[in-house]
Amino acid sequence: MIKVALxxxxxKIEWLRITGDFFLHPEDLIEEMERVLIxxxxxxxxxxxxxxxxxxxxxxxxxxxxxxxxARCIMMAGDLGG
Amino acid sequence: MVEEWRFLDTGATDAYYxxxxxxxxxxxxxxxxxxxxxRFFRWKPSAVSIGYxxxxxxxxxxxxxxxxxxxxIRRITxxxxxxxxxxxxxxxxxxxxxxxxxxxxxxxxxxxxxxSGLVIGLSLLGIPAEFKPINDIVVVGRKISGNAQTxxxxxVHQHGTILREVDPDVMYTLLKVPSEKIRDKLIKSAKERVTxxxxxxxxxxxxxxxxAALKDGFERALNVRLxxxxxxxxxxxxxxxxxxxYASREWNFKR
Numbered sequence: 001m002i003k004v005a006l007x008x009x010x011x012k013i014e015w016l017r018i019t020g021d022f023f024l025h026p027e028d029l030i031e032e033m034e035r036v037l038i039x040x041x042x043x044x045x046x047x048x049x050x051x052x053x054x055x056x057x058x059x060x061x062x063x064x065x066x067x068x069x070x071a072r073c074i075m076m077a078g079d080l081g082g
Numbered sequence: 083m084v085e086e087w088r089f090l091d092t093g094a095t096d097a098y099y100x101x102x103x104x105x106x107x108x109x110x111x112x113x114x115x116x117x118x119x120x121r122f123f124r125w126k127p128s129a130v131s132i133g134y135x136x137x138x139x140x141x142x143x144x145x146x147x148x149x150x151x152x153x154x155i156r157r158i159t160x161x162x163x164x165x166x167x168x169x170x171x172x173x174x175x176x177x178x179x180x181x182x183x184x185x186x187x188x189x190x191x192x193x194x195x196x197x198s199g200l201v202i203g204l205s206l207l208g209i210p211a212e213f214k215p216i217n218d219i220v221v222v223g224r225k226i227s228g229n230a231q232t233x234x235x236x237x238v239h240q241h242g243t244i245l246r247e248v249d250p251d252v253m254y255t256l257l258k259v260p261s262e263k264i265r266d267k268l269i270k271s272a273k274e275r276v277t278x279x280x281x282x283x284x285x286x287x288x289x290x291x292x293x294a295a296l297k298d299g300f301e302r303a304l305n306v307r308l309x310x311x312x313x314x315x316x317x318x319x320x321x322x323x324x325x326x327x328y329a330s331r332e333w334n335f336k337r
Contacts, residue, residue, distance in 0.1 A: 003140065017137075017337065018135070019135055019136055019337055020133075020136065021133050021160070021162035021163075022135060022160055023133075023160035023230070023231070024160060025232060025233050027135070027159075027160065030135055061189055063216060064216050
């Protein structure tokens with residue numbers, strides 16, 4: 001399960017925290033992922049692409065969850081008014 | 083020629099030392115100071131561990147933990163929250179050079195290979211255990227073992243838990259749940275989805291018998307010989323330093 005806490009301003013990600021019981025190697029890539037996503041528009045495709053590109057660039061591995069799943073959770077957190 | 087790995091039984095120590103020693107062994111292995119290693123250990127006092135990416139305050143009822151004398155700690159590995167009962171469970175870790183051909187490069191396949199030691203060990207006790215992807219071991223569809231892996235510094239580091247006895251009531255007292263009604267449902271569901279060695283066999287299996295079977299299982303599954311060994315001074319000193327990190331607020335509440 002992925003949980004996302006998010007604040008946005010003018011349709012852009014202002015701050016977010018991704019937590020959950022997934023696996024990502026190397027683990028500290030999560031902090032970089034959160035940094036990279038800040039400032040992006042709250043737009044599912046763009047978020048998913050950014051996550052995928054970062055994981056690829058760092059030779060990382062997501063286990064049990066795909067970039068699109070994280071993107072979808074971010075969108076849901078956005079819809080809840082975050 | 084059968085490969086020789088080091089076997090460590092480090093007994094029962096606290097959560098912070100347990101996780102510190104795992105990282106210290108991984109570091110020592112990466113520097114070539116120690117051979118590939120399998121370690122068995124227990125948790126004293128009992129503790130709840132959360133996955134690297136979980137939020138401590140989101141997952142754990144810390145007041146309940148304090149009142150029951152249970153520690154809480156963040157693991158270096160991902161995955162979910164686990165209750166490590168002093169009497170109810172055994173934990174193992176495997177620390178092996180990533181270049182060792184016994185371990186597949188693919189993370190998902192390597193879970194299967196490394197968990198096969200547990201599967202065979204449990205079968206030696208008469209338990210028809212099976213690996214269930216991604217990282218569980220089940221008996222007739224009910225979970226008996228959860229496992230988690232990380233790869234750092236060229237070392238594959240997998241640890242996991244084997245339930246000797248299980249009491250979901252205690253586990254869900256320590257975890258945060260949305261409401262009492264949902265707590266009851268989660269406990270009921272866990273009693274159906276989770277089993278234990280003593281529960282399945284209907285007899286008490288002691289830690290000595292369990293450890294002997296699992297050690298045998300790892301030797302057969304991985305085709306290695308496990309040689310009883312000791313931690314080296316480097317590991318002990320590093321573990322004592324790392325224990326400070328694992329006991330810190332900064333680490334445990336970082337997410």
